[in-house]
Amino acid sequence: MDLKRGFLILSFSMVSVIALLYGIDPAWFARSFLGIADLSLDFAHILRAVMGLYLALGIFWLLCALTNKHKNTAVLTTIVFAGGLFAGRLLSLAADGIPSPLLAFYTALELAIVPIGWWIYKRPD
Numbered sequence: 001m002d003l004k005r006g007f008l009i010l011s012f013s014m015v016s017v018i019a020l021l022y023g024i025d026p027a028w029f030a031r032s033f034l035g036i037a038d039l040s041l042d043f044a045h046i047l048r049a050v051m052g053l054y055l056a057l058g059i060f061w062l063l064c065a066l067t068n069k070h071k072n073t074a075v076l077t078t079i080v081f082a083g084g085l086f087a088g089r090l091l092s093l094a095a096d097g098i099p100s101p102l103l104a105f106y107t108a109l110e111l112a113i114v115p116i117g118w119w120i121y122k123r124p125d
Contacts, residue, residue, distance in 0.1 A: 002125070004065075020055075
């Protein structure tokens with residue numbers, strides 16, 4: 001298996017698990033991982049929308065990995081995706097302070113994905 005294909009399959013796997021945790025039962029996720037006992041309808045709606053976005057991108061990455069079409073574009077979108085999430089988390093860190101341990105872990109993971117993804121993107125097919 002080539003490196004780009006493996007990276008895209010791993011990215012699909014990770015983002016799919018996170019998406020399903022957010023969206024299948026948002027109240028359980030908020031209670032279990034964020035310490036939010038009473039989840040509002042609007043917050044549940046946001047978590048399910050995020051699930052849809054994550055799954056859509058993840059499926060795109062998986063299809064690109066399996067078909068060998070648009071692999072470089074798919075790798076670039078993982079960089080943009082993780083970089084955008086990381087930038088938003090940096091803003092939140094500055095404005096709101098340190099989040100829950102899970103969200104702090106996501107921040108570190110997103111920061112790591114950007115240079116790793118760039119390195120993989122620059123490698124020949």
